[in-house]
Amino acid sequence: MEILDSSEIGSENTSNLTKKMKDYLTETAKWGKFLAVVGFIGIGFIVLGAFSAGFIIERFGSVAGNDFGGFNPGFAFVFIYLLLALLWFFPVFYMFKFSTGILRTIPAMDITGIENALSNLKSLFKFYGIFTIVILCFYGILLLIGMIAMLNAA
Numbered sequence: 001m002e003i004l005d006s007s008e009i010g011s012e013n014t015s016n017l018t019k020k021m022k023d024y025l026t027e028t029a030k031w032g033k034f035l036a037v038v039g040f041i042g043i044g045f046i047v048l049g050a051f052s053a054g055f056i057i058e059r060f061g062s063v064a065g066n067d068f069g070g071f072n073p074g075f076a077f078v079f080i081y082l083l084l085a086l087l088w089f090f091p092v093f094y095m096f097k098f099s100t101g102i103l104r105t106i107p108a109m110d111i112t113g114i115e116n117a118l119s120n121l122k123s124l125f126k127f128y129g130i131f132t133i134v135i136l137c138f139y140g141i142l143l144l145i146g147m148i149a150m151l152n153a154a
Helices: 019-063 073-105 111-153
Strands: none
Touching: 019 073, 073 111
16 A cells, blocks of 8 residues: 655655545544543643642641641642643643644645644654653652662661
8 A cells, every 4th residue: 555656755745645544643633632622621620629729728727727837838739730730731732733733634635734733743742752751860860869868878
C-alpha cells in the first residue's frame, strides 16, 4: 500500500492520504476530543476543589486557634493545586487543538490545517516527554538525598 514513491518523500506536495489513514486520524481525533473535554472538566474540579479545600483548611485552622506560626496552609494548598491545574491544562489544550483541527480539516483535506493539527499533537508529546524527564530528574535527586541522609544517619 505505497502511496508515495521514494522521490516524493520529504517534498512539500505529498498531500495524499489513504482512506485508512483518514479513518485512523478521525477516530484518534474523536477519542482525543473526548479525553480533552474530560480533562477540562477535571481541571475545573481541581480549581473548585482547591478553593473549597483552602477555605475549609483556613476555617478549621482559625476555629481551632492555630496560627501555624505565620504559615498559611490554606493558601499553600490553593497555590499547589492551582499550579497542578495549570500544569495539566497544557497537554489537555494541545490534545483539544489537535482533535478539533483534525476533525475540521480531514473532510476537506486541508493540508495546512492537518499540519497545524499534527503540530499540536507533536507539542502534546513534547510536553509529556519534557515533563517525564523533569519528574525522573526529581526522583533521582530525591533518591540521592535519601541515600546521603541514610549515610549520615549511620
